[in-house]
Amino acid sequence: MRYLFFASFVTLIIFTGCQSIKPPHLVSVSDQKSAETHLPTANCLLPTVNCPLPTPFSALTFDKALFKAALNIGEHHLTGLVFIKKMPDSGFLMPDSAIERVETHPTWLNSYRVVFSNEFGMTYFDIEIGTNYFKVNYCFEPLNKKMLWKIMKTDFRLLFASEEASEPSKHYVQDESNFLVYKSKQGELKRWDLFTSSGDTLVEIRGNSNIADQALITFTGYQNKFPLRITLVNSIIRLQFSLSLLSIN
Amino acid sequence: MFRLITILLLFSFHIAGAQHKSLDVGSIQQIKQGVALAATKIATISSDFTQEKEMSILNDKIITRGRFYFKKDRFLRWEYIHPFSYVIALRGDMISIQNEGEVKSFNTNSNRVFAEVNRIIIGSVNGTLLDDASFTADYDQSNGHYIVSLTPVSATLKENLDKIIIYFAKTDYTVNKLEMFESAGDFTRITFSKKQLNQPIPDEVFILR
Numbered sequence: 001m002r003y004l005f006f007a008s009f010v011t012l013i014i015f016t017g018c019q020s021i022k023p024p025h026l027v028s029v030s031d032q033k034s035a036e037t038h039l040p041t042a043n044c045l046l047p048t049v050n051c052p053l054p055t056p057f058s059a060l061t062f063d064k065a066l067f068k069a070a071l072n073i074g075e076h077h078l079t080g081l082v083f084i085k086k087m088p089d090s091g092f093l094m095p096d097s098a099i100e101r102v103e104t105h106p107t108w109l110n111s112y113r114v115v116f117s118n119e120f121g122m123t124y125f126d127i128e129i130g131t132n133y134f135k136v137n138y139c140f141e142p143l144n145k146k147m148l149w150k151i152m153k154t155d156f157r158l159l160f161a162s163e164e165a166s167e168p169s170k171h172y173v174q175d176e177s178n179f180l181v182y183k184s185k186q187g188e189l190k191r192w193d194l195f196t197s198s199g200d201t202l203v204e205i206r207g208n209s210n211i212a213d214q215a216l217i218t219f220t221g222y223q224n225k226f227p228l229r230i231t232l233v234n235s236i237i238r239l240q241f242s243l244s245l246l247s248i249n
Numbered sequence: 250m251f252r253l254i255t256i257l258l259l260f261s262f263h264i265a266g267a268q269h270k271s272l273d274v275g276s277i278q279q280i281k282q283g284v285a286l287a288a289t290k291i292a293t294i295s296s297d298f299t300q301e302k303e304m305s306i307l308n309d310k311i312i313t314r315g316r317f318y319f320k321k322d323r324f325l326r327w328e329y330i331h332p333f334s335y336v337i338a339l340r341g342d343m344i345s346i347q348n349e350g351e352v353k354s355f356n357t358n359s360n361r362v363f364a365e366v367n368r369i370i371i372g373s374v375n376g377t378l379l380d381d382a383s384f385t386a387d388y389d390q391s392n393g394h395y396i397v398s399l400t401p402v403s404a405t406l407k408e409n410l411d412k413i414i415i416y417f418a419k420t421d422y423t424v425n426k427l428e429m430f431e432s433a434g435d436f437t438r439i440t441f442s443k444k445q446l447n448q449p450i451p452d453e454v455f456i457l458r
Binding site for chain 1: 300302304307309311313327329332333335337346348353366408409410429431432433434435437
C-alpha cells in the first residue's frame with residue numbers, strides 16, 4: 001500500500017512536472033515558402049539580412065521604468081514597486097554567438113538593475129543582470145532561499161539577457177493564434193520566443209533548464225511599443241510576479 | 250587602501266553634515282516629556298506626505314505622494330495617490346489593504362514588516378518609540394527640529410534596518426520627517442506637510458470596503 005502511494009506520488013510529479021513549457025500547436029516551417037503556406041500575411045517569417053529578428057524585450061528603448069508589482073508565492077503575497085534601470089556598458093563577457101547581433105543591436109550590451117521594494121520603501125530584493133552575469137545585491141531574509149533564486153534567475157535571464165541566446169534553431173507558426181515562434185538555446189536553457197504574426201510585438205517568452213524552473217513570461221497591453229503589463233509565472237512553485245507599468249523614460 | 254579612503258570620505262561627509270547640536274540629559278528629558286505631552290493633546294492628525302526612496306549606487310529616487318490620517322489610539326491610514334493608488338488602513342491589530350480595487354484584511358502579527366512599520370509610525374506619534382527597548386536612541390537638534398536617531402538592538406531588525414531618524418517639530422513636537430536607513434544602503438524619507446491637528450476624522454476613513 002505504501003509503495004502504491006509512493007508510485008502514485010511519483011507519477012503525479014512526472015505528469016505535472018513533465019508538462020512541457022514548449023508552446024502548444026506548433027507547425028514547423030523550414031523555408032519561406034512553407035511559412036507562407038501556413039501564414040500568408042507574414043512578410044518575413046524566417047530571419048534574413050533584409051528581414052531581421054524581431055526585437056527582444058531587452059533591446060527595447062528605455063533607460064528606466066517603474067512598475068507596480070505583486071509577487072505571489074503559494075500563499076505568500078508581497079506588493080510594492082519595481083524599478084528597472086538600464087545600466088551603462090559594464091564590460092560583461094559577450095558570448096561569440098551574440099557579437100554579430102550586438103553590432104546591429106547596441107543596446108544589448110547593457111546590464112539591468114532591478115529593485116523590488118514595498119510601498120513604504122523597504123527593499124525586498126535588488127539584483128543586477130547582464131550577459132552571462134547575475135548578482136543578488138540584497139535580498140530580504142524571508143525571500144533569501146537558494147532554490148527560489150535558482151528559479152527566479154531563469155525568469156530574469158529570459159527577460160533581460162536574451163543576448164545570451166543562440167540564433168533560433170527552429171521556426172514555427174502557432175495554429176489559431178498565428179504567432180511566430182522561435183526556438184533557441186540560452187546556455188543550458190531551452191527558450192521559445194513568441195511574436196505576433198506581424199513579427200514586431202513580443203507576446204511570450206517560455207523557457208527552462210529543468211522541471212523546476214519552467215518559466216512563462218507574458219507581455220500585454222502595448223503602448224508606444226512597450227508592454228504595460230509583464231507577468232512572470234513559475235507554475236511548479238506557484239510563483240507569479242506581475243508588473244504593471246507606471247512610468248518609463 | 251580603498252577601504253581606508255572610503256572610511257575617511259564617509260567620516261568627512263559625516264562631519265560636514267553634522268550641523269546638529271548634541272543634547273544633555275536634561276534636554277533629552279524635556280524632549281521626551283514634550284512628545285509625551287503632545288501625544289496626550291493630539292487626538293487626530295491628517296496631512297499630506299511625500300515619500301522618497303533613494304537607491305544606493307543607482308543615483309535615482311522613487312517619489313510617491315499621498316495622504317496620512319491618524320486617530321487615537323491606533324487608527325492609521327496611509328493613502329498613496331501618486332503615481333499609483335494604494336491604501337493601508339490600520340485598526341488596532343487589524344490591517345486592511347486596498348490594491349487595484351481589491352481589499353484584503355489580516356492581522357498585523359501575521360506580517361512582520363507591517364507590524365514593525367506601524368509600531369514605528371504610531372510609536373513616533375505617541376512618543377512610545379523613544380523608550381522602546383528595541384532601539385537605542387541618540388538625540389540632536391537643529392534650528393527647527395529635535396532629531397532622534399534610533400538604532401535597532403535586535404539582530405533580526407538589524408538585518409533590514411540600519412537606523413531610523415525622526416524629526417520632531419520644535420513648535421508642537423509632532424513628526425515632520427522620518428528617515429529609514431536600510432542595511433543594504435538604500436534609504437527612505439517621508440516628509441509630512443499641510444498637517445492638521447485635532448480635526449474630526451470619521452471612523453469610516455479607517456475602514457476599507
